[in-house]
Amino acid sequence: MTDDVVGGHLAARARRAASDWRDAVHQACSPLLEAGAISEDYPRRCVEMAEEHGPYFVLAPGIALAHARPEDGVASLGVAVVTLRDPVAFGHPDNDPVDVVFAFGSPDADQHIGLLSSLARHLIDGLADRLRAAEDDATAQQVLEEVRDDR
């Protein structure tokens, strides 16, 4: 049923090396940049947001969700994820170190709600561990596609 299918660009990359959390955020954003969903400024704004507000986007142990605002350069809705070969510290008091880094961009204040709600449900349901287990990009992509099914 089309009602249960969530739209937006999805991209996953598996087991990359990142030098630090800033590099990890840039890598998480890069498929969205390549797809033209975000501008070149956007990854830098994501990093600035974290520096400004603290690492609030480390949502749970090992899991970060980087994003900035629609006006920071978002052309279309998308969620991307990179899993890291070696975890990095974001400076979060409880949830460091992080090895699953999501990035999303929404062109306005509403379009992402369906996609992120679905992402939240799938994370509660163990999505991060299934991504961690994916050894290559194609497998990780298949796993991420789960979020299109908003049960």
Next chain:
Amino acid sequence: MATRPEPVKVLTVCGVGMGSSLMLRMTVEEVLKKMGVAAKVEATDVSSARGMKADVIVGQGMHTEEFEGRAPVVVGITNFMDKEYLEEQLTEAFQAQGWLD
């Protein structure tokens, strides 16, 4: 037992009001539903939340300090997936308010 607001107005807050707060909203809605509490949950950013009235504010631990005293119930959570912890905190706080037996 004090009268519990019906529905309970809940704000979930984060730095920008688009990511973490939305994820928290999902968790809070599920937990309150399980507790049998009717609630209206809204995700927002820290600065907007300062000007809003609410019965309950839920945020990441690092954001909740400044909200102490701004709502009857303020709960900080560090893992948005930890429904058991959130239910424990909300139940305890609601009982302290006389909103739950």
